[in-house]
Amino acid sequence: MVTRDRMPVILVADDSRLVTTLFQRVLQQHGYQVITTANGTEALEIGLSRQLDLAIMDQVMPGRVGAEVLQAWRSAGIHTPVIMVSAIEEPRMREAAIELGASFYLYKPISSDELLAAVERLLDPDGGAATQ
Template identity: 45%
Template sequence: MCENYPRSMDNDVKEKARILVADDVEAVTTLLVTALETAGYDVEVATDGERAFELGNSGEFDLAIIDQLMPGRLGTEILRGWQEDGIEMPVIMLSGVEDDDVVVGSLESGAIDYVHKPFRLPELMARVKKHLG
Protein backbone atom coordinates (compact mmCIF):
# COMPACT_ATOMS: atom_id res chain seq x y z
CA MET A 1 0.00 0.00 0.00
CA CYS A 2 1.27 3.46 -0.87
CA GLU A 3 1.95 5.61 2.21
CA ASN A 4 0.15 8.55 0.62
CA TYR A 5 -3.02 6.53 0.06
CA PRO A 6 -5.86 8.25 1.97
CA ARG A 7 -7.01 6.33 5.04
CA SER A 8 -10.64 6.98 4.20
CA MET A 9 -10.16 5.01 0.98
CA ASP A 10 -8.56 2.03 2.75
CA ASN A 11 -11.30 -0.28 4.04
CA ASP A 12 -8.84 -2.20 6.21
CA VAL A 13 -8.01 0.92 8.24
CA LYS A 14 -11.43 2.57 8.31
CA GLU A 15 -12.05 4.07 11.72
CA LYS A 16 -15.45 4.34 13.37
CA ALA A 17 -16.67 7.88 13.89
CA ARG A 18 -17.14 8.67 17.59
CA ILE A 19 -20.43 10.27 18.56
CA LEU A 20 -21.37 11.83 21.89
CA VAL A 21 -25.07 11.48 22.75
CA ALA A 22 -26.21 13.74 25.59
CA ASP A 23 -29.80 13.39 26.80
CA ASP A 24 -31.34 12.76 30.22
CA VAL A 25 -34.22 10.65 28.85
CA GLU A 26 -33.21 6.98 28.87
CA ALA A 27 -35.64 5.99 26.09
CA VAL A 28 -34.02 8.56 23.78
CA THR A 29 -30.45 7.54 24.57
CA THR A 30 -31.29 3.84 24.19
CA LEU A 31 -32.89 4.44 20.79
CA LEU A 32 -29.99 6.60 19.57
CA VAL A 33 -27.26 4.29 20.85
CA THR A 34 -28.91 1.27 19.22
CA ALA A 35 -29.38 3.03 15.87
CA LEU A 36 -25.93 4.64 15.82
CA GLU A 37 -24.05 1.51 16.85
CA THR A 38 -26.01 -0.55 14.31
CA ALA A 39 -24.89 1.98 11.68
CA GLY A 40 -21.27 1.39 12.72
CA TYR A 41 -20.58 4.38 14.96
CA ASP A 42 -18.82 4.33 18.33
CA VAL A 43 -21.16 6.01 20.84
CA GLU A 44 -20.73 7.42 24.34
CA VAL A 45 -23.64 8.71 26.44
CA ALA A 46 -23.89 11.56 28.93
CA THR A 47 -27.10 11.95 30.95
CA ASP A 48 -26.43 15.43 32.30
CA GLY A 49 -24.99 18.67 30.99
CA GLU A 50 -21.85 18.67 33.13
CA ARG A 51 -20.81 15.20 31.96
CA ALA A 52 -21.58 16.11 28.35
CA PHE A 53 -19.39 19.20 28.67
CA GLU A 54 -16.50 17.18 30.16
CA LEU A 55 -16.69 14.44 27.53
CA GLY A 56 -16.90 16.93 24.67
CA ASN A 57 -13.93 18.84 26.04
CA SER A 58 -11.81 15.71 25.59
CA GLY A 59 -11.72 16.42 21.85
CA GLU A 60 -12.27 12.71 21.15
CA PHE A 61 -15.60 12.97 19.31
CA ASP A 62 -16.42 13.54 15.66
CA LEU A 63 -20.00 14.69 16.31
CA ALA A 64 -22.33 15.34 19.25
CA ILE A 65 -26.09 15.05 19.55
CA ILE A 66 -27.17 17.14 22.52
CA ASP A 67 -30.52 17.75 24.21
CA GLN A 68 -31.19 21.40 25.01
CA LEU A 69 -32.81 20.79 28.41
CA MET A 70 -30.64 18.66 30.68
CA PRO A 71 -29.71 18.83 34.35
CA GLY A 72 -26.43 20.61 35.06
CA ARG A 73 -26.11 22.71 31.90
CA LEU A 74 -28.34 23.65 29.03
CA GLY A 75 -27.28 22.54 25.57
CA THR A 76 -26.54 26.14 24.57
CA GLU A 77 -24.34 26.56 27.66
CA ILE A 78 -22.40 23.45 26.68
CA LEU A 79 -21.89 24.80 23.15
CA ARG A 80 -20.72 28.20 24.38
CA GLY A 81 -18.30 26.53 26.80
CA TRP A 82 -16.84 24.39 24.04
CA GLN A 83 -16.43 27.47 21.84
CA GLU A 84 -14.59 29.26 24.66
CA ASP A 85 -12.34 26.21 25.10
CA GLY A 86 -11.60 25.95 21.37
CA ILE A 87 -13.47 22.67 20.86
CA GLU A 88 -14.61 22.34 17.26
CA MET A 89 -17.04 19.55 16.50
CA PRO A 90 -20.33 19.40 14.63
CA VAL A 91 -23.27 19.41 17.05
CA ILE A 92 -26.87 18.49 16.36
CA MET A 93 -29.16 20.01 18.98
CA LEU A 94 -32.05 17.67 19.78
CA SER A 95 -34.90 19.15 21.78
CA GLY A 96 -38.59 19.35 22.43
CA VAL A 97 -38.27 23.13 22.67
CA GLU A 98 -39.81 24.67 19.55
CA ASP A 99 -39.29 28.31 20.52
CA ASP A 100 -37.67 30.26 17.67
CA ASP A 101 -35.35 32.09 20.08
CA VAL A 102 -34.01 28.77 21.41
CA VAL A 103 -33.50 27.37 17.91
CA VAL A 104 -31.69 30.52 16.76
CA GLY A 105 -29.70 30.69 20.01
CA SER A 106 -28.58 27.09 19.54
CA LEU A 107 -27.40 27.76 16.00
CA GLU A 108 -25.67 30.99 17.07
CA SER A 109 -23.96 29.07 19.90
CA GLY A 110 -22.40 26.66 17.44
CA ALA A 111 -24.93 23.93 16.62
CA ILE A 112 -24.93 22.99 12.94
CA ASP A 113 -28.44 21.56 13.09
CA TYR A 114 -31.55 21.58 15.30
CA VAL A 115 -33.94 18.62 15.38
CA HIS A 116 -37.27 18.78 17.21
CA LYS A 117 -38.52 15.99 19.46
CA PRO A 118 -40.32 13.81 18.74
CA PHE A 119 -37.96 13.13 15.86
CA ARG A 120 -38.00 10.69 12.97
CA LEU A 121 -35.06 8.35 13.35
CA PRO A 122 -34.32 7.93 9.60
CA GLU A 123 -34.15 11.72 9.23
CA LEU A 124 -31.83 12.11 12.22
CA MET A 125 -29.58 9.32 10.94
CA ALA A 126 -29.40 11.00 7.52
CA ARG A 127 -28.36 14.24 9.22
CA VAL A 128 -25.67 12.43 11.21
CA LYS A 129 -24.30 10.86 8.03
CA LYS A 130 -24.38 14.20 6.20
CA HIS A 131 -22.56 16.10 8.95
CA LEU A 132 -19.88 13.43 9.30
CA GLY A 133 -19.17 13.65 5.58
Protein backbone atom coordinates (compact mmCIF):
# COMPACT_ATOMS: atom_id res chain seq x y z
CA MET A 1 0.00 0.00 0.00
CA VAL A 2 1.27 3.44 -0.90
CA THR A 3 1.55 6.03 1.87
CA ARG A 4 2.00 9.54 0.48
CA ASP A 5 0.53 13.02 0.76
CA ARG A 6 -1.51 12.32 -2.37
CA MET A 7 -2.44 9.31 -4.43
CA PRO A 8 -0.04 8.84 -7.36
CA VAL A 9 -1.83 9.07 -10.70
CA ILE A 10 -1.22 6.22 -13.15
CA LEU A 11 -2.41 6.06 -16.74
CA VAL A 12 -3.23 2.56 -18.02
CA ALA A 13 -3.49 2.56 -21.83
CA ASP A 14 -4.41 -0.80 -23.35
CA ASP A 15 -7.01 -1.81 -25.91
CA SER A 16 -7.85 -4.94 -23.93
CA ARG A 17 -10.71 -4.19 -21.53
CA LEU A 18 -9.68 -7.22 -19.48
CA VAL A 19 -6.16 -5.85 -19.03
CA THR A 20 -7.27 -2.31 -18.15
CA THR A 21 -9.86 -3.61 -15.68
CA LEU A 22 -7.38 -5.97 -14.01
CA PHE A 23 -4.58 -3.38 -13.81
CA GLN A 24 -7.00 -0.72 -12.55
CA ARG A 25 -8.34 -2.99 -9.81
CA VAL A 26 -4.89 -4.08 -8.62
CA LEU A 27 -3.47 -0.55 -8.65
CA GLN A 28 -6.47 1.00 -6.88
CA GLN A 29 -6.29 -1.67 -4.18
CA HIS A 30 -2.72 -0.52 -3.54
CA GLY A 31 -3.53 3.17 -3.21
CA TYR A 32 -3.08 4.50 -6.74
CA GLN A 33 -5.46 6.72 -8.71
CA VAL A 34 -5.94 5.18 -12.16
CA ILE A 35 -6.99 6.69 -15.48
CA THR A 36 -7.70 4.24 -18.30
CA THR A 37 -7.91 4.51 -22.05
CA ALA A 38 -8.13 2.01 -24.89
CA ASN A 39 -6.24 3.94 -27.57
CA GLY A 40 -2.92 5.62 -28.15
CA THR A 41 -4.31 8.92 -29.41
CA GLU A 42 -6.18 9.47 -26.15
CA ALA A 43 -3.13 8.32 -24.15
CA LEU A 44 -1.06 10.97 -25.92
CA GLU A 45 -3.63 13.68 -25.12
CA ILE A 46 -3.92 12.63 -21.47
CA GLY A 47 -0.15 12.74 -21.05
CA LEU A 48 0.04 16.19 -22.63
CA SER A 49 -2.80 17.63 -20.53
CA ARG A 50 -2.42 15.98 -17.10
CA GLN A 51 0.39 15.46 -14.67
CA LEU A 52 0.92 11.72 -14.43
CA ASP A 53 3.20 9.93 -12.01
CA LEU A 54 3.46 6.86 -14.22
CA ALA A 55 2.04 5.37 -17.42
CA ILE A 56 1.53 1.72 -18.29
CA MET A 57 1.08 1.45 -22.05
CA ASP A 58 0.40 -1.37 -24.44
CA GLN A 59 2.82 -1.33 -27.33
CA VAL A 60 0.12 -2.15 -29.91
CA MET A 61 -3.21 -0.30 -29.67
CA PRO A 62 -5.50 1.70 -31.97
CA GLY A 63 -4.73 5.31 -32.82
CA ARG A 64 -1.05 5.37 -31.98
CA VAL A 65 1.21 2.60 -30.80
CA GLY A 66 2.86 2.94 -27.40
CA ALA A 67 6.26 3.84 -28.85
CA GLU A 68 4.72 6.73 -30.81
CA VAL A 69 3.06 8.06 -27.67
CA LEU A 70 6.30 7.75 -25.72
CA GLN A 71 8.27 9.51 -28.45
CA ALA A 72 5.73 12.35 -28.65
CA TRP A 73 5.79 12.81 -24.88
CA ARG A 74 9.59 12.93 -24.81
CA SER A 75 9.64 15.42 -27.71
CA ALA A 76 7.22 17.61 -25.73
CA GLY A 77 9.50 17.47 -22.68
CA ILE A 78 7.28 15.08 -20.73
CA HIS A 79 9.36 12.60 -18.75
CA THR A 80 6.65 10.55 -17.08
CA PRO A 81 8.05 7.08 -16.33
CA VAL A 82 6.57 4.49 -18.69
CA ILE A 83 6.11 0.76 -18.33
CA MET A 84 5.54 -0.61 -21.83
CA VAL A 85 3.63 -3.89 -22.08
CA SER A 86 3.11 -6.22 -25.02
CA ALA A 87 1.84 -9.67 -25.89
CA ILE A 88 4.32 -9.73 -28.78
CA GLU A 89 7.75 -11.00 -27.77
CA GLU A 90 9.71 -9.07 -30.36
CA PRO A 91 13.17 -8.00 -29.13
CA ARG A 92 13.42 -5.09 -31.60
CA MET A 93 10.18 -3.57 -30.29
CA ARG A 94 11.48 -3.88 -26.73
CA GLU A 95 14.84 -2.33 -27.62
CA ALA A 96 13.18 0.57 -29.45
CA ALA A 97 10.90 1.31 -26.48
CA ILE A 98 13.82 1.25 -24.04
CA GLU A 99 15.82 3.56 -26.34
CA LEU A 100 12.88 5.99 -26.38
CA GLY A 101 12.89 6.04 -22.59
CA ALA A 102 10.59 3.27 -21.36
CA SER A 103 11.67 2.26 -17.86
CA PHE A 104 10.38 -1.30 -18.13
CA TYR A 105 9.13 -3.51 -20.95
CA LEU A 106 6.97 -6.36 -19.70
CA TYR A 107 5.53 -9.22 -21.71
CA LYS A 108 1.91 -10.30 -21.23
CA PRO A 109 0.53 -12.07 -19.39
CA ILE A 110 1.70 -9.98 -16.43
CA SER A 111 1.01 -11.12 -12.89
CA SER A 112 -0.25 -8.68 -10.28
CA ASP A 113 3.00 -9.15 -8.36
CA GLU A 114 5.12 -8.38 -11.43
CA LEU A 115 3.06 -5.28 -12.20
CA LEU A 116 3.23 -3.98 -8.63
CA ALA A 117 6.96 -4.64 -8.38
CA ALA A 118 7.64 -2.51 -11.47
CA VAL A 119 5.25 0.26 -10.36
CA GLU A 120 6.63 0.41 -6.83
CA ARG A 121 10.20 0.41 -8.08
CA LEU A 122 9.51 3.45 -10.25
CA LEU A 123 7.43 5.36 -7.71
CA ASP A 124 9.52 4.54 -4.63
CA PRO A 125 11.54 7.66 -3.80
CA ASP A 126 14.37 5.45 -2.53
CA GLY A 127 14.29 3.20 -5.60
CA GLY A 128 15.75 3.65 -9.04
CA ALA A 129 14.30 3.59 -12.50
CA ALA A 130 16.44 0.80 -13.87
CA THR A 131 15.38 -0.77 -17.12
CA GLN A 132 14.22 -4.36 -17.36
